[in-house]
Amino acid sequence: MNKKEHFTKAIKEHEGLIYKVTFLYTDSLQDREDLYQEIVFQLWKSYDSFKEFSKLSTWMYRVAMNTAIYHLKKSQRNIGTTSIDPMAERITEQQDHSEEEKLQLLHDQIQQLNLLEKGIILLFLEGKSHDEIAEIIGITKTNVGTKISRIKKKLKSRLTKN
Incomplete structure (x- = not known):
């Protein structure tokens, strides 16, 4: 299995955690979709850096949460409080x-x-x-x-x- 296929499989297996992070850190469907795409993009960009020192899901959570937090700070939105x-x-x-x-x-x-x-x-x-x-x-x-x-x-x- 090549890198792209392995990555696609990993995203499909763990997309629930991505959805949970997007749901937690956004208020609208459009924002969730945008954040989902940004998280997948960041996972792809850093996929080569995953060295299997931790579980794949742990690494994905870290990237997803860091991306969500960065995305929110960058856009300087009010976080639904x-x-x-x-x-x-x-x-x-x-x-x-x-x-x-x-x-x-x-x-x-x-x-x-x-x-x-x-x-x-x-x-x-x-x-x-x-x-x-x-x-x-x-x-x-x-x-x-x-x-x-x-x-x-x-x-x-x-x-x-x-």
Whole structure:
């Protein structure tokens, strides 16, 4: 299998992680499509640098998240930190919360986190180990644990406050 075929296969096998990163860091379908293309382009450009010291998915997450963060900073867009207080009040007033509503509320709260926190919580929710998250983000394993604990507290506080 040549380089192009191997790369195409890797993208198809792991395109879910690219979509997750684009969904987390963008607000509109057009932005998601643009970011998806930019991530794939950056993966292709740096494909020769992948030396298999880590898992392919770990390397892809690192490139995807770095690309998303760079893309957002470069375009100097507001990162969708709109208040959801009216929506949260409406949901908390209801007696019976569906799982979908709870997930949407959690997603909305995650969207309000800063860029690094979003990335860390995405990887945590994906079931990545502290070691993998540290490798992807570029911080120590201990720092990952501390940040995850703080992010959980922040989210819990925001969700129970409503």
